[in-house]
Amino acid sequence: MTSLAPAAFAGSPASGLICRECGHRTPLAPVHVCTECFAPLEVEYDEAKLKLVTRASIEAGPQTIWRYAGLLPAGQDVETRVDLGAGMTKLREAPNLAKALGMRKLWVKDDSGNPTHSFKDRVVSVALSAARAFGYDTVSCASTGNLANSVAAHATHVGLRAVVFIPSDLEQGKVVQTAVYGQTLVAVDGTYDDVNRLCSEIAEQEEWAFVNVNVRPYYAEGSKTLGYEVAEQLGWRLPQQVVIPMASGSLLTKVDKAFRELSKLGLVDASPYKVFGAQATGCSPIATAFENGWDTVKPVKPNTIAKSLAIGNPADGPYALDVVRRTGGAMGHVSDEEVVEGISLLAETEGVFAETAGGVTVATLRQLLKTGRVDPDAETVLYNTGDGLKTIEATALTSVPTVTIAPSYSAFAKSGAAG
Ligand SMILES: *Cc1c(COP(=O)(O)O)cnc(C)c1O
Numbered sequence: 001m002t003s004l005a006p007a008a009f010a011g012s013p014a015s016g017l018i019c020r021e022c023g024h025r026t027p028l029a030p031v032h033v034c035t036e037c038f039a040p041l042e043v044e045y046d047e048a049k050l051k052l053v054t055r056a057s058i059e060a061g062p063q064t065i066w067r068y069a070g071l072l073p074a075g076q077d078v079e080t081r082v083d084l085g086a087g088m089t090k091l092r093e094a095p096n097l098a099k100a101l102g103m104r105k106l107w108v109k110d111d112s113g114n115p116t117h118s119f120k121d122r123v124v125s126v127a128l129s130a131a132r133a134f135g136y137d138t139v140s141c142a143s144t145g146n147l148a149n150s151v152a153a154h155a156t157h158v159g160l161r162a163v164v165f166i167p168s169d170l171e172q173g174k175v176v177q178t179a180v181y182g183q184t185l186v187a188v189d190g191t192y193d194d195v196n197r198l199c200s201e202i203a204e205q206e207e208w209a210f211v212n213v214n215v216r217p218y219y220a221e222g223s224k225t226l227g228y229e230v231a232e233q234l235g236w237r238l239p240q241q242v243v244i245p246m247a248s249g250s251l252l253t254k255v256d257k258a259f260r261e262l263s264k265l266g267l268v269d270a271s272p273y274k275v276f277g278a279q280a281t282g283c284s285p286i287a288t289a290f291e292n293g294w295d296t297v298k299p300v301k302p303n304t305i306a307k308s309l310a311i312g313n314p315a316d317g318p319y320a321l322d323v324v325r326r327t328g329g330a331m332g333h334v335s336d337e338e339v340v341e342g343i344s345l346l347a348e349t350e351g352v353f354a355e356t357a358g359g360v361t362v363a364t365l366r367q368l369l370k371t372g373r374v375d376p377d378a379e380t381v382l383y384n385t386g387d388g389l390k391t392i393e394a395t396a397l398t399s400v401p402t403v404t405i406a407p408s409y410s411a412f413a414k415s416g417a418a419g
């Protein structure tokens with residue numbers, strides 16, 4: 001393993017890493033905290049290289065996140081790129097849901113269509129491409145479920161070894177969808193935050209690429225593609241409002257970063273937009289800070305069915321607060337009961353079955369409309385970040401057969417199911 005940017009980063013528009021707090025610069029390396037002030041590092045780009053990207057060059061690219069390779073930190077070299085086909089998921093017009101909510105124009109960016117059925121395939125594809133470029137042979141992560149699914153699948157696809165850590169109380173779908181690839185899966189009796197702390201300790205001992213530790217700056221950039229795609233799919237323009245689920249808060253900050261980059265590069269006309277953040281009440285440290293006007297996020301112990309969002313100590317919480325405040329958006333949080341209602345509402349109006357995170361987002365949108373924070377007349381994009389089949393526990397008790405009958409016509413006729 002090499003410590004400085006190896007040849008495999010040739011072609012990358014990234015110029016290095018920069019501290020989000022003090023601005024201290026570091027060359028491209030598998031590090032995530034500033035040596036001067038211990039704040040998180042972020043990828044910095046060479047503006048001249050980003051400017052080489054045009055609408056035409058993007059449109060000529062593959063139907064995956066890699067059409068935006070010129071705006072990402074790693075994966076330009078197709079030899080080390082890790083690609084299961086993430087990205088270019090459907091942007092669905094949602095007229096029935098819009099009507100049910102009293103909105104004029106609503107879209108659902110539906111990331112359930114990714115290879116392992118959540119938006120995490122975007123970040124993992126970029127993170128593992130960076131890990132390979134740095135020469136690692138083992139990748140690891142702490143996960144609330146979807147990251148585990150995606151890391152195990154992508155690592156297997158390219159012959160990397162994966163050691164994945166999850167809380168032991170995850171949904172069965174998430175456990176099976178990680179274990180099935182035959183990699184090492186370590187279930188830990190504790191919360192995600194306990195698992196994450198353990199991973200940071202292990203990271204000091206093992207020469208592995210930890211997706212959300214030492215290669216986190218590269219990982220996080222993958223989320224920008226959820227901003228790029230929405231703009232491209234709208235015909236190269238920005239929506240007026242976006243509603244985004246928050247775990248660590250990273251995705252929300254990166255959609256905003258993508259919109260600002262596209263405007264700055266002239267790929268879209270700069271137009272105002274508002275960013276809204278969604279959490280479950282049982283784990284709402286960022287939304288609670290917003291509600292109370294705090295600049296810092298107070299850690300909580302998660303207790304919600306929205307396990308994919310259950311990060312009690314969210315690393316990007318303060319940055320998510322900044323984005324929402326700067327753009328004039330808002331945050332909200334909803335009960336587990338409302339999460340299930342949100343899943344049902346999206347399914348029954350649009351035929352889209354969302355993960356609990358999607359239920360959180362639909363229910364939060366409904367709440368923010370009621371409180372007047374979201375403008376019902378402004379064009380809005382709601383992000384559905386995962387597939388409902390991953391979290392069937394949430395709806396298993398309410399989504400049941402209309403009737404159960406004997407296999408005879410008379411039983412059917414008597415059942416009332418003919419309507
Ligand atoms: C991880 C995840 C998110 C949000 O992740 P951030 O940590 O906020 O970037 C949203 N939805 C789903 C389904 C997830 O798995």
Ligand SMILES: [Zn+2]
Pocket residue numbers: 019020021022023024034035036037038039
């Ligand atoms: Zn610093």
